[in-house]
Amino acid sequence: MTSSIDNAWTLAKERFAQLGIDAEAAIKQLDTLPVSIHCWQGDDVAGFENPEGGLTGGIQATGNYPGKARNAQQLRADLELAISMIPGPNRLNLHAIYLESDNPVPRNEIEPKHFTGWVDWAKKNKLGLDFNPSCFSHPMSADGFTLSSANPEIRQFWIEHCQASRRVSASFGRALGTPSVMNIWVPDGMKDVTVDRLAPRQRLMSALDEVIAEKFDITEHIDAVESKLFGIGSESYTVGSNEFYLGYAASRGTALCLDAGHFHPTEVISDKISAAMLYVPRLLLHVSRPVRWDSDHVVLLDDETQAIASEIVRHNLFNRVHIGLDFFDASINRIAAWVIGTRNMKKALLKALLEPTDLLKKLEVEGDYTARLALLEEQKSLPWQAVWDMFCQRHDVPVGGQWLDTVRHYETSVLAKR
Numbered sequence: 001m002t003s004s005i006d007n008a009w010t011l012a013k014e015r016f017a018q019l020g021i022d023a024e025a026a027i028k029q030l031d032t033l034p035v036s037i038h039c040w041q042g043d044d045v046a047g048f049e050n051p052e053g054g055l056t057g058g059i060q061a062t063g064n065y066p067g068k069a070r071n072a073q074q075l076r077a078d079l080e081l082a083i084s085m086i087p088g089p090n091r092l093n094l095h096a097i098y099l100e101s102d103n104p105v106p107r108n109e110i111e112p113k114h115f116t117g118w119v120d121w122a123k124k125n126k127l128g129l130d131f132n133p134s135c136f137s138h139p140m141s142a143d144g145f146t147l148s149s150a151n152p153e154i155r156q157f158w159i160e161h162c163q164a165s166r167r168v169s170a171s172f173g174r175a176l177g178t179p180s181v182m183n184i185w186v187p188d189g190m191k192d193v194t195v196d197r198l199a200p201r202q203r204l205m206s207a208l209d210e211v212i213a214e215k216f217d218i219t220e221h222i223d224a225v226e227s228k229l230f231g232i233g234s235e236s237y238t239v240g241s242n243e244f245y246l247g248y249a250a251s252r253g254t255a256l257c258l259d260a261g262h263f264h265p266t267e268v269i270s271d272k273i274s275a276a277m278l279y280v281p282r283l284l285l286h287v288s289r290p291v292r293w294d295s296d297h298v299v300l301l302d303d304e305t306q307a308i309a310s311e312i313v314r315h316n317l318f319n320r321v322h323i324g325l326d327f328f329d330a331s332i333n334r335i336a337a338w339v340i341g342t343r344n345m346k347k348a349l350l351k352a353l354l355e356p357t358d359l360l361k362k363l364e365v366e367g368d369y370t371a372r373l374a375l376l377e378e379q380k381s382l383p384w385q386a387v388w389d390m391f392c393q394r395h396d397v398p399v400g401g402q403w404l405d406t407v408r409h410y411e412t413s414v415l416a417k418r
């Protein structure tokens with residue numbers, strides 16, 4: 001007996017075919033696009049190094065929803081549940097503070113052995129791993145500077161942490177057969193009027209050069225650098241600004257990380273993709289949702305998420321853009337946050353894959369902007385959701401909002417007892 005999902009899929013396929021779009025091919029393509037799910041949504045960026053310590057570095061998770069993960073077992077269990085409700089390929093993005101060790105490990109001495117629990121789990125769950133040095137929430141970052149610090153001891157400590165992190169990252173790539181993208185973000189900046197804006201940038205540049213000096217094969221490890229406009233406590237000046245890192249990535253051949261919350265509120269990263277791609281080999285995206293500031297709200301299926309996905313698809317950037325998520329909302333169920341945000345990213349990619357891009361580009365070149373706008377608007381109400389449901393069904397994950405019942409059950413049976 002055919003279900004309503006099968007029936008809707010058949011009709012949707014026909015409808016898209018009338019526009020010259022192969023819905024089956026769109027699903028196949030979506031199956032090649034992993035989204036890197038960030039571990040830190042699960043515990044408000046606390047990590048296991050010093051979970052009771054405060055979150056510093058000018059970022060903040062607000063809210064106090066019960067049941068956050070307090071150890072690696074809990075975080076992995078929560079992630080497994082989330083992933084069971086997200087169709088298609090995924091990766092996991094880890095921060096260094098999520099290491100596992102019976103004894104305290106100084107950040108500049110982290111090793112692959114501190115992450116074997118994650119690698120084994122990733123293998124079991126068929127996930128690639130990505131990585132991040134954690135240059136915040138630490139006494140050595142207390143004065144607001146890390147790699148750009150004027151204090152050579154502090155600078156050296158963070159250089160060593162980032163170097164050690166690259167070895168961990170490369171070990172992930174070797175173990176899992178897929179390169180780990182390692183993103184360097186440092187919170188360095190000043191609260192108030194800054195007199196010498198150059199010297200910290202010079203120090204950051206040479207510190208990064210020391211960090212990336214050791215060579216790793218691109219099949220194991222990819223370096224990325226993440227810019228930011230401002231943070232809490234660094235409102236006037238961030239050392240690692242967009243111009244700084246665009247120049248750094250272009251001149252050193254690293255990936256450039258564009259975080260949707262790291263620009264002026266009216267700036268969008270979707271418009272930066274095609275510009276930056278001309279100069280850097282790869283991009284890492286931190287898809288997020290800034291609400292008035294870099295608030296890291298859960299990703300919606302909104303215009304900007306759609307525009308980001310459309311840029312990747314329209315320009316065939318599948319092999320040069322790594323899609324990661326970066327939000328942390330502690331005011332709602334954390335597992336639901338992962339599921340909502342990741343499904344939305346994938347829905348946006350699917351919608352982009354179902355677009356008659358060639359036709360739209362032709363209309364644009366011909367100057368028929370009326371037809372371009374008409375078609376762009378009409379396609380918003382094409383039955384993409386029936387294609388999404390089929391994608392979910394094939395991956396044996398809930399279609400529609402039924403997944404929330406599973407989260408609610410887990411909330412009472414597991415999270416409430418933590």
Ligand SMILES: C[C@H](O)[C@H](O)[C@@H](O)C(=O)CO
Nearest residue numbers: 040045059132185259326
């Ligand atoms: C925890 C993350 O690495 C962090 O959010 C960073 O990527 C960032 O965006 C800081 O604002």
Ligand SMILES: [Mn+2]
Nearest residue numbers: 226259286326
């Ligand atoms: Mn980010």
